Amino acid sequence: MFKALTVAAAATIVFGCNNAAKKAAAEAAAEQARQDSIAAVNKKVKETKEKLAMEIMKKLPEEPEFDIVTSMGTITVKLYSKTPKHRDNFAKLALSGFYDGLLFHRVINGFMIQGGDPLTKDPNEVARYGQGGPGYTVPAEFVKEYTHKKGALAAARKGDVANPMKESSGSQFYIVQDEKACAQLDGSYTVYGETINGLDIIDRIAQVATDNRDKPVMDVRIETIKPSGKTAEIARENGWHDIVRIKK
Numbered sequence: 001m002f003k004a005l006t007v008a009a010a011a012t013i014v015f016g017c018n019n020a021a022k023k024a025a026a027e028a029a030a031e032q033a034r035q036d037s038i039a040a041v042n043k044k045v046k047e048t049k050e051k052l053a054m055e056i057m058k059k060l061p062e063e064p065e066f067d068i069v070t071s072m073g074t075i076t077v078k079l080y081s082k083t084p085k086h087r088d089n090f091a092k093l094a095l096s097g098f099y100d101g102l103l104f105h106r107v108i109n110g111f112m113i114q115g116g117d118p119l120t121k122d123p124n125e126v127a128r129y130g131q132g133g134p135g136y137t138v139p140a141e142f143v144k145e146y147t148h149k150k151g152a153l154a155a156a157r158k159g160d161v162a163n164p165m166k167e168s169s170g171s172q173f174y175i176v177q178d179e180k181a182c183a184q185l186d187g188s189y190t191v192y193g194e195t196i197n198g199l200d201i202i203d204r205i206a207q208v209a210t211d212n213r214d215k216p217v218m219d220v221r222i223e224t225i226k227p228s229g230k231t232a233e234i235a236r237e238n239g240w241h242d243i244v245r246i247k248k
Contacts, residue, residue, distance in 0.1 A: 046096070049095075049096035049243050050092060050096045052095075052096075052239055052242055052243045053092045053095035053243060054092060055238065055239065056095055056234075056235050056238045056239060056240055056243075057088060057091050057095070059234050059237075059238045060091065060227075060231055060234055060235070061230065061231060061234070062081040063078050063079055063081050064078070064091055064227065064231040065077065065078050065196065065227070065228040065229050065230070065231045066079070066091070066094050066225050066226065066227055066228055066231065067225065067226050067227075067228040068099075068198075068222060068225050069222070069223045069224050069225070069226065070104070070201065070205065070220060070221065070222055070223060071219070071220055071221040071223060072201060072204050072205050072208075073198060073200075073201035073204065074197075074198055074201065075175065075195055075197070075198035075201050075202060076196050076197040076198055076228050076229075077151075077153050077175075077193045077194065077195050077196065078193055078194055078196050079091065079153070079192060079193040080143070080191075080192050080193055080194075082143045082145075082146070083141040083143060083146065083190060083191075083192035083193075084141075085138050085139060085141055086138055086141055086155055086190055086192035086193075087192055087193070089138050089170065090153075090173070090192065090193070093134070093171055093225075094225035094226065094227075095235065095240065095243060096243060097224070097243065098118070098134065099115075099116060099171075099222050099224065099225045100222070100223070100224045100225075101121055101221065101222070101223070102116060102117065102118060102120050102121060102221070102222045103115060103117075103120035103129075103216075103219055103220060103221055103222065104205060104216065104220040104221075104222070105117055105120045105129040105130060105215055105216075106129075106130060106174075106213075106214045106215065107205060107206055107208060107210055107214055107215070107216050107220070108206070108210075108214050109177070109206045109207055110177065110178050110181055110206070111177060111178055111181045111182065111206075112174045112175060112176050112177050112178075112181075112182060112206075113174060113175050113177060113202060113205045113220075114130075114156055114172065114173070114174040114175075115172070115173065115174075115222055116156070116169070116171045116172040116173045116222075117129055117130055117131070117132040117133070117171070117172050118132045118133070118134070118171065119131065119132030120132070129215065130172075132171075132172075133169050133170040133171050133172060134170040134171050135170065136170045137157075137163075137167040137168060137169065137170055138155065138167060138168040138169075138170060138190075139165070139167055139168075140165065140166040140167060140168060140190050141190050141192065142187055142188075142190060143191070144187075146191040146192070147179075147183070147186050147191065148176050148179055148182035148183055148185050148186055148189075148191060149176065149179045149194070150176055150177065150178070150179045150195075150199060150202075151175065151176060151194055151195030151196075151198075151199050152175070152176040152179075152182070152191050152193070152194055152195075153174075153175055153191070153192060153193035153194060153195065154173065154174055154175075154176070154185070154189050154190060154191045154192065155168030155169055155172070155173055155174075155189060155190045155192065156168070156169045156172035156173060156174055156189075157169050157189060157190075160188075166188060166189070166190075168189075168190050175195065175202055176202075177202050177203060177206040208220060227240065
């Protein structure tokens with residue numbers, strides 16, 4: 001009798017374990033399906049926004065202006081016509097909302113402020129800040145007259161050893177605070193715009209407290225980058241608000 005009870009108990013345990021394993025597997029499959037669905041929706045939203053942005057860009061001035069709206073004030077930049085690849089890439093990302101909510105993750109007083117890494121939306125990725133991007137690079141566009149003057153907008157990139165062609169990050173940019181300190185970068189990093197309003201905001205951001213990785217102790221956030229002035233008028237006339245209304 002005792003032996004029979006023991007066998008029955010063992011069978012019950014095995015049955016229970018199998019049920020638990022099946023339940024866990026089902027829950028994992030359901031969660032994966034949910035994540036896949038979210039990813040598919042996000043991909044569709046991204047593609048729709050980029051398509052609309054590309055249509056708007058056809059109508060923009062040769063040197064469009066954008067407001068970089070930060071948690072510490074607004075920096076207005078003009079993009080250069082002689083660096084069309086960088087101009088168009090920045091405009092596309094800005095119009096499609098790519099930069100919304102990202103951080104200035106690297107700030108060096110007396111040098112520059114850097115942002116545009118999509119990883120900075122996730123505090124769990126802090127160890128990798130500075131490594132993210134949209135999945136592509138932009139060919140270098142060095143123009144002698146475009147120098148690292150105060151307020152210059154330039155593209156971040158990987159170092160020469162890993163990146164001998166000096167290709168730019170697909171999304172990360174920096175803004176010069178001190179032109180003397182940044183002059184050494186002329187001809188090695190693509191400058192594709194300049195600040196036309198908000199030099200004081202650059203200084204204000206550059207002076208925040210940072211940790212040993214040059215990351216601001218208190219987040220300095222890019223709330224959005226949006227078209228400014230005449231560029232904004234043209235963008236609105238050609239459907240920019242259709243992009244803004246699209247939610248993930």
